Amino acid sequence: NAGVMQNPRHLVRRRGQEARLRCSPMKGHSHVYWYRQLPEEGLKFMVYLQKENIIDESGMPKERFSAEFPKEGPSILRIQQVVRGDSAAYFCASSLLLAGVGTDTQYFGPGTRLTVL
Amino acid sequence: DQQVKQNSPSLSVQEGRISILNCDYTNSMFDYFLWYKKYPAEGPTFLISISSIKDKNEDGRFTVFLNKSAKHLSLHIVPSQPGDSAVYFCAASEGTNAGKSTFGDGTTLTVKP
Numbered sequence: 001n002a003g004v005m006q007n008p009r010h011l012v013r014r015r016g017q018e019a020r021l022r023c024s025p026m027k028g029h030s031h032v033y034w035y036r037q038l039p040e041e042g043l044k045f046m047v048y049l050q051k052e053n054i055i056d057e058s059g060m061p062k063e064r065f066s067a068e069f070p071k072e073g074p075s076i077l078r079i080q081q082v083v084r085g086d087s088a089a090y091f092c093a094s095s096l097l098l099a100g101v102g103t104d105t106q107y108f109g110p111g112t113r114l115t116v117l
Numbered sequence: 118d119q120q121v122k123q124n125s126p127s128l129s130v131q132e133g134r135i136s137i138l139n140c141d142y143t144n145s146m147f148d149y150f151l152w153y154k155k156y157p158a159e160g161p162t163f164l165i166s167i168s169s170i171k172d173k174n175e176d177g178r179f180t181v182f183l184n185k186s187a188k189h190l191s192l193h194i195v196p197s198q199p200g201d202s203a204v205y206f207c208a209a210s211e212g213t214n215a216g217k218s219t220f221g222d223g224t225t226l227t228v229k230p
Contacts, residue, residue, distance in 0.1 A: 031216065033216045035220075042121070042223055043218075045216075093160070093216070105166070106216060110160050111160055
């Protein structure tokens with residue numbers, strides 16, 4: 001059973017370009033979460049999605065960032081017009097059920113390291 | 118305002134001894150706490166969790182203690198092994214949605230042979 005997959009593992013973009021990060025959850029998982037980790041910091045929650053629905057995007061910057069989890073295919077985190085401050089590791093996690101007390105835990109992917117030149 | 122703090126950026130322990138990693142939180146609404154382990158170039162891996170109705174949870178060599186009045190939790194690893202060397206993150210969440218966790222900045226544990 002393959003784990004959570006993210007691609008690309010490394011992505012280099014110039015300022016102003018678009019970055020697309022993909023996340024394929026574990027088989028059968030319908031809950032997807034995106035986190036961002038800046039250097040020397042912990043992971044910061046960005047967005048929680050279920051198939052075709054954004055459930056909670058309270059951690060997502062209001063501009064330039066968007067996420068989707070279509071009925072078919074991977075979840076996509078899109079960053080438009082990237083700036084140097086977007087350079088970070090972006091982690092995706094998935095769970096079978098809503099992750100919480102007494103229920104399923106989250107399984108993290110290996111992350112995508114975005115570098116903005 | 119950082120709601121989850123891991124005040125020790127690093128910890129070095131001899132193999133076979135106990136490792137104690139600490140975590141403090143400020144949000145009294147947090148009621149579910151998790152520890153993750155992370156190796157370089159990999160995603161975090163869930164280790165152990167505890168809900169606020171308990172003060173201790175044990176899983177093999179790993180034990181998490183929760184002191185709600187002090188808003189403090191700790192992870193004990195005993196005996197420590199070189200393979201335990203990694204970054205350990207403490208995370209906390211409100212209600213049942215552990216997916217929206219607030220993470221600390223991590224503690225790098227080095228276990229020396």
